Amino acid sequence: MPKCERDLAEALRMAQELDWAAGVASSEIFLGGALASFGQFGPGLAHTQQGLHLAIEMNHQEWVAGAHYALANLNSSLLAPEQALAHSEIGLQAARALGSTLWVCNLKADLMKAYIAQGQLRLAEEALQEVRSAAENPRQVAERLLLMVWAELALAQQRPELALQRCEQLLATAPQQASESTELVIPRLWKCQGEALAALGRKEEAIQVLEEARRGARLQEYLPLLWQIERSLGRAYQKQRRLEEAQQAFASARQGIALLARSIEDPVQRSHFMQAAYAMLPKEKSVSLVQSTANEWLLTTSGA
Numbered sequence: 001m002p003k004c005e006r007d008l009a010e011a012l013r014m015a016q017e018l019d020w021a022a023g024v025a026s027s028e029i030f031l032g033g034a035l036a037s038f039g040q041f042g043p044g045l046a047h048t049q050q051g052l053h054l055a056i057e058m059n060h061q062e063w064v065a066g067a068h069y070a071l072a073n074l075n076s077s078l079l080a081p082e083q084a085l086a087h088s089e090i091g092l093q094a095a096r097a098l099g100s101t102l103w104v105c106n107l108k109a110d111l112m113k114a115y116i117a118q119g120q121l122r123l124a125e126e127a128l129q130e131v132r133s134a135a136e137n138p139r140q141v142a143e144r145l146l147l148m149v150w151a152e153l154a155l156a157q158q159r160p161e162l163a164l165q166r167c168e169q170l171l172a173t174a175p176q177q178a179s180e181s182t183e184l185v186i187p188r189l190w191k192c193q194g195e196a197l198a199a200l201g202r203k204e205e206a207i208q209v210l211e212e213a214r215r216g217a218r219l220q221e222y223l224p225l226l227w228q229i230e231r232s233l234g235r236a237y238q239k240q241r242r243l244e245e246a247q248q249a250f251a252s253a254r255q256g257i258a259l260l261a262r263s264i265e266d267p268v269q270r271s272h273f274m275q276a277a278y279a280m281l282p283k284e285k286s287v288s289l290v291q292s293t294a295n296e297w298l299l300t301t302s303g304a
Helices: 003-017 021-037 041-057 061-077 081-098 101-118 121-129 132-136 141-156 160-172 187-199 203-220 223-239 243-262 267-278 284-301
Strands: none
Touching: 003 021, 021 041, 021 061, 041 061, 061 081, 061 101, 081 101, 101 121, 101 141, 121 132, 121 141, 132 141, 141 160, 141 187, 160 187, 187 203, 187 223, 203 223, 223 243, 243 267, 243 284
16 A cells, blocks of 8 residues: 555544544545556545545535535546536636635546546637646646646647647746656656657657656656556557567556456446557557568568
């Protein structure tokens, strides 16, 4: 169990002992979000929903916003962008009523991410405009998150140069470079940077960055992100004709999806996640077919 998970579970226990309602609600939300980020979708969803229920019950708008932010993130990981969008919109209402720049930025990032997943890039761009100045000069974590999603939007818009610029801006302003500490690798940022490099034809650099992203995600146990990094790495290996490594990366992605699916308690939700996730990977035999075709090409060109 990661240390943050233990600490959050202890915080929840103490808040319950003190009969501190707001503390219980926030602990439930943060514990749920942490569990989900480590791939424990079922328990993560249960804790976050309980936190939302308590926040609504006491009309605590900050934790209402926080719970919807966590649930939007969780649904994005579950490949359910419609639900993520709904939670983002409800959370934004609470955040704006509070006048909270922090929660508006966080929830705007979730909103943009949901639009990108749906392919509604124009709406994602429109959502960015309200907070563009904060994203251009980020000073807080929430503003850095906006810049991260902006980079992902640029990738979806087939603007890899802009995506790479945004990634480099984030890297330049990170508290510490990843090379200085294995614990401070930023897997999501490295994934986006690697995908941008691949789109620009800088294949070797892309593979190096994506391998670093994979290493960081493994170290930090970010399982919902890890399988997606494996998918991106598989594609990058394919472009370099490193087909055995591509096959291994795609196989690891499938294993990651299956592991995550086991944590989803609702059978309909589990089935949807698995179908959506597997659809984002090449069929298993397609990789073998590419390998066989490549072998035939090598034999032909070598005159064998």
